[in-house]
Amino acid sequence: MQTSSKGVTLWLTGLSGAGKSTIANRLSEELIRHHLRTEILDGDAVRMNLSKGLGFSREDRDTNIARIAYVCSLLTRNGVIVISAAISPYAEARAKARETIGEFVEIFVKCSLDKTIKRDVKGLYKKALDGKIENFTGVSDPYEEPSRPEIVVNTEDETVDESVRKIFAYMAQRGYIDSALELSA
Amino acid sequence: MQTSSKGVTLWLTGLSGAGKSTIANRLSEELIRHHLRTEILDGDAVRMNLSKGLGFSREDRDTNIARIAYVCSLLTRNGVIVISAAISPYAEARAKARETIGEFVEIFVKCSLDKTIKRDVKGLYKKALDGKIENFTGVSDPYEEPSRPEIVVNTEDETVDESVRKIFAYMAQRGYIDSALELSA
Numbered sequence: 001m002q003t004s005s006k007g008v009t010l011w012l013t014g015l016s017g018a019g020k021s022t023i024a025n026r027l028s029e030e031l032i033r034h035h036l037r038t039e040i041l042d043g044d045a046v047r048m049n050l051s052k053g054l055g056f057s058r059e060d061r062d063t064n065i066a067r068i069a070y071v072c073s074l075l076t077r078n079g080v081i082v083i084s085a086a087i088s089p090y091a092e093a094r095a096k097a098r099e100t101i102g103e104f105v106e107i108f109v110k111c112s113l114d115k116t117i118k119r120d121v122k123g124l125y126k127k128a129l130d131g132k133i134e135n136f137t138g139v140s141d142p143y144e145e146p147s148r149p150e151i152v153v154n155t156e157d158e159t160v161d162e163s164v165r166k167i168f169a170y171m172a173q174r175g176y177i178d179s180a181l182e183l184s185a
Numbered sequence: 186m187q188t189s190s191k192g193v194t195l196w197l198t199g200l201s202g203a204g205k206s207t208i209a210n211r212l213s214e215e216l217i218r219h220h221l222r223t224e225i226l227d228g229d230a231v232r233m234n235l236s237k238g239l240g241f242s243r244e245d246r247d248t249n250i251a252r253i254a255y256v257c258s259l260l261t262r263n264g265v266i267v268i269s270a271a272i273s274p275y276a277e278a279r280a281k282a283r284e285t286i287g288e289f290v291e292i293f294v295k296c297s298l299d300k301t302i303k304r305d306v307k308g309l310y311k312k313a314l315d316g317k318i319e320n321f322t323g324v325s326d327p328y329e330e331p332s333r334p335e336i337v338v339n340t341e342d343e344t345v346d347e348s349v350r351k352i353f354a355y356m357a358q359r360g361y362i363d364s365a366l367e368l369s370a
Contacts, residue, residue, distance in 0.1 A: 037263050049255040050235060052248070063237070070234040071256055078222050078265045 005036050007076035008176045009101045010167065013088045013146060014109030015138045016124060017116035019155035019163075023109060024085040026164050031081055034181050039075055041068055043086035056135035062093045069097035076103050081176065089137045091144040105174075107167060108149040113138045115156050190221050192261035193361045194286045195352065198273045198331060199294030200323045201309060202301035204340035204348075208294060209270040211349050216266055219366050224260055226253055228271035241320035247278045254282035261288050266361065274322045276329040290359075292352060293334040298323045300341050 010027065012020040024040045031038040047054070050067045054060040065088050075082045088094050098104040116138065117125045128136035135141045151170050153163035161183055172179035195212065197205040209225045216223040232239070235252045239245040250273050260267045273279050283289040301323065302310045313321035320326045336355050338348035346368055357364035 039259055039263065050252055067235055071259065074224055074256065075259060075263060078224065078260060078263060080263045 005079055005081060006103070006176055007079045007081065008103040008105060008171070008174075009072040009076050009082045009084060009097075010105050010107055010171075011072075011088070011094065011097060011101075012083065012085045012107050012109050013094060013149075015111060015113065015116045015143055016087060016136075017119050017121050018109045018111035019153075019160070020085040020087075020109045022160055023107075023153065023155075023163050023167075024083045026160050027083055027167060030164065030168075030181075030183060031177075033184060034177075036081055036177065037079060038081045038083065040083045040085060041071060046071075046086065056141065058090065061088075062090065065090075065093040065097060066100075069100040072097070073101045076101055087137050087143070089141065089143045091146065094146065103176075105151065105170065105176075106146055106149040107151045107153060108146045109155060109163075110145075110152055111155045190264055190266060191288070191361055192264045192266065193288040193290060193356070193359075194257040194261050194267045194269060194282075195290050195292055195356075196257075196273070196279065196282060196286075197268065197270045197292050197294050198279060198334075200296060200298065200301045200328055201272060201321075202304050202306050203294045203296035204338075204345070205270040205272075205294045207345055208292075208338065208340075208348050208352075209268045211345050212268055212352060215349065215353075215366075215368060216362075218369060219362075221266055221362065222264060223266045223268065225268045225270060226256060231256075231271065241326065243275065246273075246275065250275075250278040250282060251285075254285040257282070258286045261286055272322050272328070274326065274328040276331065279331065288361075290336065290355065290361075291331055291334040292336045292338060293331045294340060294348075295330075295337055296340045 014020055028038050028040050046068050051064045054064050068084055068086055072082045072084055120126055127133045128139040137143050151167055153166055165183060168181060171177045199205055213223050213225050231253050236249045239249050253269055253271055257267045257269055305311055312318045313324040322328050336352055338351055350368060353366060356362045
């Protein structure tokens with residue numbers, strides 16, 4: 001049985017490979033373990049289900065983010081804790097998402113470009129650096145760092161659990177979750 | 186305070202002007218009055234928020250319906266009573282929506298083409314008959330009537346309240362709402 005909570009969108013933003021999906025999955029596992037309604041809107045899943053045909057121009061990225069924000073707003077106002085895990089490189093699109101959604105927590109998943117290039121989990125940076133992918137954030141496309149995010153998690157220095165604890169502490173402080181909620185071992 | 190319910194999608198299908206939005210709005214008013222979480226995904230609203238740029242070819246209509254179904258599924262599995270009010274003229278796209286969503290009640294909002302042409306609330310039939318709009322369902326594009334909908338509401342013979350009562354009776358029978366839920370005067 002899932003319990004009702006105050007809905008909120010946790011908006012993760014950061015470079016490809018910074019750790020957004022890893023943190024999103026860990027957050028989601030814990031929230032589900034505590035019987036809270038939660039949904040992850042992962043960049044790739046959303047592109048398949050809502051934005052097939054859109055590319056990576058600024059206009060297409062903005063449209064993609066606006067669609068994610070619309071779905072986040074519907075879920076959030078129905079008591080779901082939504083975790084968005086799209087790169088969302090443009091500050092203006094994130095600001096619009098904040099406005100659309102209302103209950104919005106911007107989480108900067110911070111990792112240096114050097115480190116994400118070294119990790120290169122999906123092999124995309126190599127392709128982008130070889131010129132085989134266009135409009136690749138951080139390589140051939142800009143990433144605008146959040147100027148005033150509610151939370152910064154630094155995935156070069158922190159473990160996933162440390163990042164998740166930081167996010168839970170903020171959520172508890174703001175009344176989105178019970179302060180007694182603890183991470184599983 | 187909104188209470189938790191078993192989520193379900195009420196999938197209204199029918200010609201433009203058959204009465205889908207009118208029924209959707211009345212259903213939604215009543216459900217909200219009973220503190221149930223509800224969302225309307227109206228054809229026009231969805232086209233603006235999720236499907237800008239898509240036209241009315243079969244392929245584009247199918248894509249639009251698939252996106253609506255995706256959003257319905259997210260809301261439904263989080264306990265929301267979702268009311269979809271898109272024409273959804275193709276049986277195959279509706280069948281796929283049913284599969285995606287699971288808890289799915291197909292409601293055929295039945296009204297003869299003659300009658301919808303006479304009503305012509307938005308003035309669209311005149312334009313379509315004059316050849317000023319292409320791919321207009323019922324005029325220059327097919328509408329495939331549901332062969333086995335869970336509910337048929339006939340808006341030529343029934344009042345809106347009669348249609349809504351019929352839908353509530355079915356929902357109560359299937360445990361989606363309390364059987365004590367009654368229409369306001």
